[in-house]
Amino acid sequence: MDSEIKAIEKNDTWELTDLLKGQKTIGVKWVYKTKLNEKGAVDKHKARLVAKGYKQKFGVDYKEVFAPVARMDTIRLVISMAAQHSWPIYQLDVKSAFLHGELQEQVYIDQPLGYVKKGSEEKVYRLKKALYGLKQAPRAWYSRIDTYFSNAGFQRCPYEHTLYIKSGIAGKFLAVCLYVDDLIYTGNDDDMFTKFKNSMMAEFEMTDLERLHYFLGIEVLQSSAGIFITQRKYALEVLEKFEMKDCNAVAIPAEPGLKLTMDPDGKKVGSTFFKQIVGSLMYLTATRPDIMLSVSLISRFMERPTEQHLPAAKRILRYVKGTFDFGVLYKRGEKSELVGFTDSDYAGDVNDRRSTSAYVFMMGSGPVSWASKKQPIVTLSTTEAEFVAATACASQAIWLRKLLEELSYEQQGPTTIYCDNISAIKLSKNLVFHGRSKHIDVRYHFLRDLCKDGVIDMVHCRTEDQFADLLTKPLRSAVFVKLRGLLGVCSRKEVVGNGADDGCWSFLCKLILKEI
Known part of the structure; x- marks a missing residue:
């Protein structure tokens, strides 16, 4: 508790003042937490002074509250790229991150229990900077860190507002992913790592966690075999x-x-x-x-x-x-282009007869993006169901391609998407409307434009080699285990035991793609 108060006062978060007429205070309380590491051992004990944000009124105490956080797809994409290029990934943690956010509104809080100033018991604190628990605290912190990155020469990715990229001379490169107060960064130059870390520590009070090993409940194992993520x-x-x-x-x-x-x-x-x-x-x-x-x-x-x-x-x-120790392995050195798989389960929902769309995108030995979702419309044929699923897959492909372009890994040529329905592939490439397709909503036909412009290439694959089949319907044990392995899902014991010599997945995947 003393450390928390010390950090607040050192950061000039508040000032003691009289409560103005017509103003109300927001209460505060102490919240205690024991933080554990990935092994379940005690990492540290924390005491946090939290404002009772539920007492705030919109338009009076706050206005906007939205603050972006990194998508899991982006984090996995960065990890996959680091594995392919044998880059290390490091982690930084901002201490009392929300205390750095500048407040625009007038917010008053009571003096915290146990730390009331003698002789000034009737006074209150006016907040200059955000405090944990305030509605606008995340937004204030994001504005503060975004300003820092802009001043430090980073470019914010227009397609992912928590991904910051800095390019140096001779192809040097540094990428930073932000998730509230946790930062992971990777690149190809040690000097840029050192300068970035020193700059961050000079600007904020940081904890250097060195190599990434535990992030948002995800355990990250960086080894000679690659990067393995598990929960x-x-x-x-x-x-x-x-x-x-x-x-x-x-x-x-x-x-x-x-x-x-x-x-x-x-x-x-x-x-x-x-x-x-x-x-x-x-x-x-x-x-x-x-x-x-x-x-x-x-x-x-x-x-x-x-x-x-x-x-x-x-x-x-x-x-x-x-399978509690299962996760995804991204193998080192296996550079490959983005490849997608799309599938659907026609009229799989018994209640409303809607189909299930699924897609999965692979880079190297592991998937970076996947989804399984019920379609918003009732389709009238398997062709239409597959076409709708392929359209959703193509939308995700465009976003991933743009992210990779920002990460200096622009895709050469169209992104291949494998589909096991020939009719859907024909429909995506031929600009015709016939009795079975003229009713399909026009928004799904932008897939044709993508194929025509060479952004997407729809390719047929056998049903038994369809990776996304795992995400559309419950399968028999043998088929499920086969597809699970093709998706790069394995146990931690396999990764630690086999190390860099485990080429089984790579061989099998290349064999199947060759057959396709």
Whole structure:
């Protein structure tokens, strides 16, 4: 607590003053937390002075509150690029980040408990800078750090406002990803690393965490084999939270052919408990594309879960029990272009007969972006369902291409997207409207323009080689395990044990792409 007050006063966060007539104060409270590292050991004890932001009124105490954070797709893309080019990734943590944000509004708070100034008990603090808990604190901090990066010569990526890039002479390069007060940075020049770190430490009070090893609950293992990301510790915490740590493991997260319905006559289960399971598993999909479909399926029934839905959710937890140390491996030196896979499950939803769209993008040995989502419209054929899915995939491809261009890794030629439906490929390349396609919404036909302009190249692949099939429907165990391996999902033991000599995935992937 003394350290927190010292940091606040050192940063000139507030000033003691009399409360002006007509103004009201916002209370503060102390929040205590024990922070753990990736091994579960105590890292440090923290005491945070937090403002009671729920007492603030819009238009009086704050106006705008939005502040961007890095997307997981961007973080995985940066990690994949670092692995391909054998770049190290480092991490910095800003101490009391929100205390650096400049406030535009007049905000008054009570003196904190235990630190009331003797002889000035009736006075209050006027905040000059943001305090944790304030509605506008994240926005104020982002404005402050964004200004710093601009003054330091960084260019903000126009397609990802938390990605900053600095280019030096002779191809030198530095990229920084910002997630609130956590920064990861990588590049190809040690001098730029040193200058950036020293500059940040001179501007803010920082903790140098050296090589990236634990970020947002994601464990990062940098080795000679490549970069392996996993949420092993988080997965174990989820199992313990829902009392599934001693359950029997299963080989696949969903039974083949599983069809869940709304079940209005079924016995209702606790919606809060069910939502907690879905929310916890949803964050686990940051490094686990193999459970993306199953989690998406159960998330459709959070409003009124029944006894039919809870076993499906618990089965995913049972699968996680047997694969808690699984993650994605990005191998070093395997430079390759961005490759996409798109697929759909026609009329897979029993209730509204909507299809499920899925895509996955690979760079090197691992996926950088994936999704499984129910389509917003009812399609009338498998061709239309595949066409709609391919359009969503193409939109993501454009964004990824622009990100790679900003990261000095511009894609040469069109991005290949593999699809197992020949009719959808023909429809994307031929500018004709016939009886089976004239009703398709015009917004989906921009895929034709992308193919015509050479941005996207739709290529046919066999269904058994369709990576995205894992994200559209529950599969048999043998097929599921095969596709899971092709997606670069493996256990930590395999990475540590096999090291750089494990070329099984690389050989298998190249063989399949050659056949395609």
